[in-house]
Amino acid sequence: MAGKFSNRSNFDIPAELIDEHEWVSDEFIDGPFGKDCLLEFHPIDSECPNCYFDPETRRSSNIYKTGGPISFANHTTCPHCGGRGREVIAPETEEIRLRVYWKSNKWVQGGNPPIGMAEAECRIIGYMCDLPKLERARSILVQSKQDATKHWRCERDGEARPHGFRGDRYFQQSLKRSGGG
Numbered sequence: 001m002a003g004k005f006s007n008r009s010n011f012d013i014p015a016e017l018i019d020e021h022e023w024v025s026d027e028f029i030d031g032p033f034g035k036d037c038l039l040e041f042h043p044i045d046s047e048c049p050n051c052y053f054d055p056e057t058r059r060s061s062n063i064y065k066t067g068g069p070i071s072f073a074n075h076t077t078c079p080h081c082g083g084r085g086r087e088v089i090a091p092e093t094e095e096i097r098l099r100v101y102w103k104s105n106k107w108v109q110g111g112n113p114p115i116g117m118a119e120a121e122c123r124i125i126g127y128m129c130d131l132p133k134l135e136r137a138r139s140i141l142v143q144s145k146q147d148a149t150k151h152w153r154c155e156r157d158g159e160a161r162p163h164g165f166r167g168d169r170y171f172q173q174s175l176k177r178s179g180g181g
Contacts, residue, residue: 013165018165018166021164021165022164022165022166022169025125025164025169025170028099028125029097029098029099029125029126029127030097033099034097034098034099035097035098035099035100035142035143036095036096036097036143037095037096037097037098037100037124037140037141037142037143038093038094038095038140038141038151039093039094039095039096039133039134039136039137039139039140040091040093040137040138040139040140040141041091041092041093041094041136041137041138042091042138043088043089043090043091044088044089044092045086045087045088045089046086046087046089047085047086047087048060048065048068048078048080048081048084048085048086048087049065049068049069049080049087050064050065050068050069050070050072050078050079050080050081051063051064051065051068051078051080051081051085052065052085053085053086054085058085059083059084059085060077060078060081060083060084060085061085062074062075062076062077062078062083063075064078068080091138094133096126096127096130096133096134097126098124098125098126098130098142099124099125099126100122100123100124100142100143101122101123101124101125102122121157121174121175121176121177122142122152122154122174122175122177123172123173123174123175124142124172124173124175125163125170125171125172125173126170126171126173127169127170127171128162128168128169128170128171131160131171134156134160134173135156135160138155139153139154139155139178140153140154140155140156140175141153141154142154142175152177152179153177153178153179154175154176154177154178155175155176155178156173156174156175157173157174157175157176158173158174159173160172160173161173
């Protein structure tokens with residue numbers, strides 16, 4: 001072991017100690033310190049299930065698609081999509097629980113944020129199994145520390161990084177405010 005403790009021998013951190021750390025870290029997310037956050041996904045734009053889409057006109061052909069939800073006479077306006085040939089499904093949302101740090105002195109070494117770092121930025125820590133959902137989301141509504149009914153709309157700022165001793169249970173991600181409040 002080089003550096004400051006060169007006179008000490010190497011040692012292994014007992015697995016039980018790492019397990020204890022993960023138990024406490026889980027409680028920081030799942031317990032009273034964690035915050036419920038809502039992931040907002042992009043709306044889904046797909047072809048109408050009720051009529052045939054005409055790629056040439058980029059609209060409905062207004063011909064009923066057998067098995068569609070609402071039958072109609074051919075060459076009349078499709079009642080499902082209104083003749084657009086496409087339907088937009090409302091954005092999906094999903095709630096996850098995260099640790100949220102609004103004050104940069106909780107994660108910036110030395111406690112002083114770099115020049116130009118917005119005060120509205122925050123850092124989140126969550127379970128690695130929720131990371132793919134966060135990466136698909138267009139935005140996240142983060143519960144503020146002030147009030148359980150107040151949410152800040154944020155977007156990912158950079159890439160997530162593994163967090164914790166083993167690096168396979170938690171991630172950390174920087175966010176920047178994009179609205180809400």
